[in-house]
Amino acid sequence: MATRSTIMDTNSYRADSGVPLSPRTAQLVARRQDVLGPSYRLFYRRPVHLVSGHGAHLVDADGADYLDVYNNVASVGHAHPRVAAAIAEQAATLNTHTRYLHDGIVGYGESVLALLPEQLDRVMFCCTGSEANDLAVRVAQAATGGTGVIVTAEAYHGNTALTSGMSPALGTAQPLGTDVRVVPAPDAYRVRVGDPARPGDPADPAALGRWMADQVRAQIADLERHGIRFAAFLADSIFSSDGVHPDPVGYLQPVMEAVHQAGGVWIADEVQPGFARTGEAFWGFARHGVVPDLVTMGKPMANGIPMSALAARSEVLAPFGEQIPYFNTFGGNPVAMAAAQAVLDVIHDEGLQRHAATVGARLLTELRHLAARHPSVGDVRGAGLYIGVDLVQDPVTRAPDTATALDVVEGLRDRYVLTSVCGPGNVLKLRPPLVFDDDDVDRLCTELDEVLTEVEHRPARH
Amino acid sequence: MATRSTIMDTNSYRADSGVPLSPRTAQLVARRQDVLGPSYRLFYRRPVHLVSGHGAHLVDADGADYLDVYNNVASVGHAHPRVAAAIAEQAATLNTHTRYLHDGIVGYGESVLALLPEQLDRVMFCCTGSEANDLAVRVAQAATGGTGVIVTAEAYHGNTALTSGMSPALGTAQPLGTDVRVVPAPDAYRVRVGDPARPGDPADPAALGRWMADQVRAQIADLERHGIRFAAFLADSIFSSDGVHPDPVGYLQPVMEAVHQAGGVWIADEVQPGFARTGEAFWGFARHGVVPDLVTMGKPMANGIPMSALAARSEVLAPFGEQIPYFNTFGGNPVAMAAAQAVLDVIHDEGLQRHAATVGARLLTELRHLAARHPSVGDVRGAGLYIGVDLVQDPVTRAPDTATALDVVEGLRDRYVLTSVCGPGNVLKLRPPLVFDDDDVDRLCTELDEVLTEVEHRPARH
Numbered sequence: 046m047a048t049r050s051t052i053m054d055t056n057s058y059r060a061d062s063g064v065p066l067s068p069r070t071a072q073l074v075a076r077r078q079d080v081l082g083p084s085y086r087l088f089y090r091r092p093v094h095l096v097s098g099h100g101a102h103l104v105d106a107d108g109a110d111y112l113d114v115y116n117n118v119a120s121v122g123h124a125h126p127r128v129a130a131a132i133a134e135q136a137a138t139l140n141t142h143t144r145y146l147h148d149g150i151v152g153y154g155e156s157v158l159a160l161l162p163e164q165l166d167r168v169m170f171c172c173t174g175s176e177a178n179d180l181a182v183r184v185a186q187a188a189t190g191g192t193g194v195i196v197t198a199e200a201y202h203g204n205t206a207l208t209s210g211m212s213p214a215l216g217t218a219q220p221l222g223t224d225v226r227v228v229p230a231p232d233a234y235r236v237r238v239g240d241p242a243r244p245g246d247p248a249d250p251a252a253l254g255r256w257m258a259d260q261v262r263a264q265i266a267d268l269e270r271h272g273i274r275f276a277a278f279l280a281d282s283i284f285s286s287d288g289v290h291p292d293p294v295g296y297l298q299p300v301m302e303a304v305h306q307a308g309g310v311w312i313a314d315e316v317q318p319g320f321a322r323t324g325e326a327f328w329g330f331a332r333h334g335v336v337p338d339l340v341t342m343g344k345p346m347a348n349g350i351p352m353s354a355l356a357a358r359s360e361v362l363a364p365f366g367e368q369i370p371y372f373n374t375f376g377g378n379p380v381a382m383a384a385a386q387a388v389l390d391v392i393h394d395e396g397l398q399r400h401a402a403t404v405g406a407r408l409l410t411e412l413r414h415l416a417a418r419h420p421s422v423g424d425v426r427g428a429g430l431y432i433g434v435d436l437v438q439d440p441v442t443r444a445p446d447t448a449t450a451l452d453v454v455e456g457l458r459d460r461y462v463l464t465s466v467c468g469p470g471n472v473l474k475l476r477p478p479l480v481f482d483d484d485d486v487d488r489l490c491t492e493l494d495e496v497l498t499e500v501e502h503r504p505a506r507h
Numbered sequence: 508m509a510t511r512s513t514i515m516d517t518n519s520y521r522a523d524s525g526v527p528l529s530p531r532t533a534q535l536v537a538r539r540q541d542v543l544g545p546s547y548r549l550f551y552r553r554p555v556h557l558v559s560g561h562g563a564h565l566v567d568a569d570g571a572d573y574l575d576v577y578n579n580v581a582s583v584g585h586a587h588p589r590v591a592a593a594i595a596e597q598a599a600t601l602n603t604h605t606r607y608l609h610d611g612i613v614g615y616g617e618s619v620l621a622l623l624p625e626q627l628d629r630v631m632f633c634c635t636g637s638e639a640n641d642l643a644v645r646v647a648q649a650a651t652g653g654t655g656v657i658v659t660a661e662a663y664h665g666n667t668a669l670t671s672g673m674s675p676a677l678g679t680a681q682p683l684g685t686d687v688r689v690v691p692a693p694d695a696y697r698v699r700v701g702d703p704a705r706p707g708d709p710a711d712p713a714a715l716g717r718w719m720a721d722q723v724r725a726q727i728a729d730l731e732r733h734g735i736r737f738a739a740f741l742a743d744s745i746f747s748s749d750g751v752h753p754d755p756v757g758y759l760q761p762v763m764e765a766v767h768q769a770g771g772v773w774i775a776d777e778v779q780p781g782f783a784r785t786g787e788a789f790w791g792f793a794r795h796g797v798v799p800d801l802v803t804m805g806k807p808m809a810n811g812i813p814m815s816a817l818a819a820r821s822e823v824l825a826p827f828g829e830q831i832p833y834f835n836t837f838g839g840n841p842v843a844m845a846a847a848q849a850v851l852d853v854i855h856d857e858g859l860q861r862h863a864a865t866v867g868a869r870l871l872t873e874l875r876h877l878a879a880r881h882p883s884v885g886d887v888r889g890a891g892l893y894i895g896v897d898l899v900q901d902p903v904t905r906a907p908d909t910a911t912a913l914d915v916v917e918g919l920r921d922r923y924v925l926t927s928v929c930g931p932g933n934v935l936k937l938r939p940p941l942v943f944d945d946d947d948v949d950r951l952c953t954e955l956d957e958v959l960t961e962v963e964h965r966p967a968r969h
Contacts, residue, residue, distance in 0.1 A: 073608050080616035082629045082819065083828035087606055094608035098601045116603065118836060124599050132842075133595030137586050139560045140811030141578065144549055146535050146556035154542035167544045172634040172813040173837055179667045204833055205641045206669035218830040344836055349602030351634040351813035351837035357544065366545035368680040371666055374580060374806055375635055375813035380594075 098123025288468025560585025750930025
C-alpha cells in the first residue's frame with residue numbers, strides 16, 4: 046500500500062482534466078483559484094456548488110438535491126433547526142472567552158464528561174481536531190517525559206506542524222516527525238496474523254490484537270534504540286483514514302496493554318468515530334472495551350461551529366496543566382457551547398445513536414448483498430454509519446483498486462450522491478449525517494449498484 | 508524585565524487568595540474547577556460571571572453593567588445584531604467545508620484581499636490565530652529552506668506545539684524552540700539607541716529601527732553560527748504582549764530590510780492590531796509603511812465565531828502550497844464567512860476605523876493628563892483603541908511595577924471596569940470594542956484616576 050505522493054490519484058477537481066463545467070461553476074472556480082492558496086482542493090472532476098442543506102441532503106445552485114453520504118460535521122443533519130436556534134440565541138446574547146465565568150462551558154463540560162468513562166474527569170476546549178491532537182500530544186509528552194509517538198500507516202491527525210508530522214495520509218511531501226513511528230493498519234481483510242504455518246483467524250480479536258500489539262512493541266523498541274522515549278500511541282479508534290477497520294470488536298485491548306506496559310499514554314482520536322456514529326457505542330474506543338488516557342474529539346461536536354476538546358484523566362493531565370499556561374481565545378466560547386449542548390440534546394432526544402445502529406446495520410447488509418454481485422468489491426465493513434467499501438483489482442490478491450474507487454466516487458457524484466475515498470485511496474468512505482434514513486439507504490444502494498456495474502463493464506485500464 | 512515563570516503575578520483568580528465570593532459565584536467556580544483542566548485561569552481575584560453583552564458593555568448574573576476595556580474579539584460590539592443575524596441566517600441554511608464550492612468563501616476572500624496591499628494576493632482560512640501562525644511559519648520555512656524564527660521578548664503567537672515555542676510570554680516552564688531566537692521589545696520608553704556617548708533619540712524612527720534591526724541581525728548571526736538557516740521574523744506589528752509599542756511610526760522599515768537582506772520572510776501577526784483597531788490604518792503593519800510577506804489575522808475577524816486567516820504573497824506561498832496538502836475542516840466555513848463579511852460591513856458602514864482613531868486619540872490625551880498627576884504612570888502610548896499604560900516603581904529608573912499594575916486592574920474590576928495587563932506584567936492593556944464612545948472614555952478615566960490615587964496612597968509594598 047503505497048503512500049500517496051501526489052494529488053493526482055485523490056478525489057479532486059483538476060483544471061487540466063478537460064471536464065466541461067457550467068459557466069456559473071467555471072466562473073466561481075476561477076474566482077476561487079484567484080483568491081485561495083494552491084493547497085485548496087475541490088472534490089470531484091465537476092465540483093459541487095452548494096447553497097443549502099437539510100437532514101442528509103444538500104442542494105446546489107441549480108436546485109438539485111444531493112444525497113450526502115460523506116459529511117460527519119453536520120452530524121445531526123444539515124442546518125438542524127434546534128442547533129441553528131441555539132446558535133442564533135447565544136450569538137445575539139454574548140460570545141466571549143473562558144477567563145470569565147459562564148454557565149455554558151461548565152454545563153457542557155459536565156454533559157460531555159458524563160458520557161465518558163469516569164476515569165476521564167477533565168476536559169479542555171479548543172477549536173479544531175488538529176488543536177486537540179496537538180494539545181494531547183504535548184500533554185502526553187509532559188506526562189511521560191518522552192517524545193516518541195506511534196501512529197498507523199495512513200493516519201491523519203491534523204494540520205498543525207506537530208500533527209502534520211503524525212499524519213502519513215498527507216503524503217510523502219510532508220515529512221513525518223523524527224520522533225514518530227508508523228505501524229501498519231489493523232486491516233483484518235488483508236493482514237495475516239500469527240505463525241505463517243498456523244495462520245491466526247483475523248476474526249479472532251485476540252489474534253488481530255496480538256499482531257497489532259507486536260507491531261507497536263517493535264516500534265517502541267525502535268524508538269528506544271534511537272534514544273527516544275516513548276510517549277504515546279495516537280489512534281483513531283475506527284482507523285478511518287486507514288480505510289475503516291472496526292472489527293473484530295475488542296482487538297484494541299492487547300494493543301493498549303502493550304502501550305501501558307511501555308509507560309506510554311493512549312490517545313483516542315475520536316474526531317471521526319465519536320458522538321454516536323458507530324451506533325454500538327457513543328465513542329469508538331468504547332466498542333473495544335478499553336479506557337484511553339486522553340480522548341480528543343472534534344468534527345461533529347457543534348454541527349459546524351468550530352469546536353474540539355481534549356478529555357483527560359486528571360493524573361495524566363496534571364504535569365502539563367500545572368506547569369504550562371494554555372489559553373485558547375475561541376475555545377469553549379458560549380456560542381460553541383450552546384451549539385454543542387444542542388447537538389447532545391438532539392442526539393439524545395432523536396435517538397440518533399440507536400438510529401445509527403439500526404440504519405447502519407441495514408446499510409451494511411445491503412452493501413454486502415451488492416458486494417456478492419460485484420467482483421470489484423473485496424470487502425464491506427463498518428460500524429453504525431461509518432462504513433468502508435474496499436475495492437480490489439482481484440478478489441484473490443486483494444490488491445487495492447484506487448482507479449476504480451475514484452471512478453465510483455465520480456459516478457456517484459454524477460448521480461447526485463456525495464461520497465469520497467479513504468485508506469490508500471481504494472476504500473469508499475460512507476459517513477453520512479446520522480439522520481440518514483431507509484429511503485437514503487435505498488437511493489445509495491441503487492445508484493452504487495448501477496455505478497459498479499458501469500465501471501466493471503468499462504474497457505480494462507489495469 | 509524578567510519573564511514570568513509562575514501565574515502568581517498575573518491577573519488571575521486564586522482559590523487560596525481568601526477573597527470572599529458570592530455563593531453563586533463560589534458554586535460556579537467550584538463546578539468549573541471540577542470539570543476543566545488545571546491550565547484554565549479566571550481573571551480577577553473575584554471572577555466575573557457574565558450573561559450578556561451589548562456594544563462595549565457586559566452584564567453579569569446580578570445585572571451589573573461592566574465597561575469592557577479589554578475585549579477585541581467582539582470588536583464591533585458584543586452581540587452586534589447585524590453579525591448575529593448573519594450567523595443565524597447562515598446557520599439555518601448551510602454550514603460545510605471548502606471542498607465544495609460556496610460563494611461565501613470566495614466573496615469574503617476577495618473582500619479581505621482588497622483591504623491588503625496588492626502584493627498579498629492569496630488567502631487561506633483557519634480557525635484560530637494559533638493555527639494561522641503555525642501555518643505561516645511552515646510556509647516561511649518551505650519558502651526559505653530554513654527553520655530559524657526570531658520573535659520579541661514577551662511575544663505571544665499561539666498555543667500549538669510550534670507556536671508555543673515561539674511565545675516567551677508563556678513563561679519559562681514552556682521551552683522555546685531550539686530554532687527560535689528572541690530580540691528585546693522595541694520599547695521606545697526604555698531602550699537607549701545608538702552610541703552611549705551620543706544617545707539616539709527614541710522618537711526618531713530611523714534610530715529605533717536601526718537599533719532593532721541590529722538586534723535582529725545579531726540573532727540571525729547566532730542562528731547561522733548554530734547551523735540553523737534563518738526563515739522568518741514573526742512579529743505583532745503593535746507588539747501587544749510586549750507592552751504595546753506603536754511608535755515612532757516607521758521604525759519597522761529598517762528591521763524589514765534586515766530580514767529581507769538575510770533572505771528571511773516577514774510574518775506580520777495582525778491578530779491584535781488588525782481590522783481597524785489602530786485607527787490610523789486597517790492593519791498594524793500599514794502604519795509603518797511596510798509590506799509583509801505573510802500576514803496572519805484572527806481574533807476580531809468574525810466577532811467571536813472562531814476564524815483566522817493567512818494572507819500571502821503568491822510566490823512565498825507557492826513552495827508550501829504546491830507540495831503540502833492543507834485542509835482545515837472548519838476553516839472558511841459558510842457561517843464564519845457570513846459573520847466575517849458582516850464584521851467588515853459593520854466596520855465600513857459604522858465608520859469604525861475613523862471612530863477608533865478619534866476616540867482613541869481622545870482617550871490617549873485624557874490618559875496622558877492622568878499620567879501627569881500620577882507618578883506611578885511612567886508612560887502612556889497607543890494607536891487608536893490599543894493603548895498601554897506603563898506603571899513604574901520610579902519615574903527615573905522606569906523599573907516596571909507589576910504589583911501596582913495588578914492592583915489597578917483589580918481596583919478597576921471592583922468598579923466594574925474590565926482591563927488586564929501585558930508586557931512584563933506592568934502595562935495596563937486597554938483594548939476595548941471599537942464602538943467604545945466618549946461616555947466610556949469618561950467613565951474609564953474617572954475610575955482609573957480614583958484607583959491610581961488609591962494605590963498611590965496605600966502603604967508601600969516595595
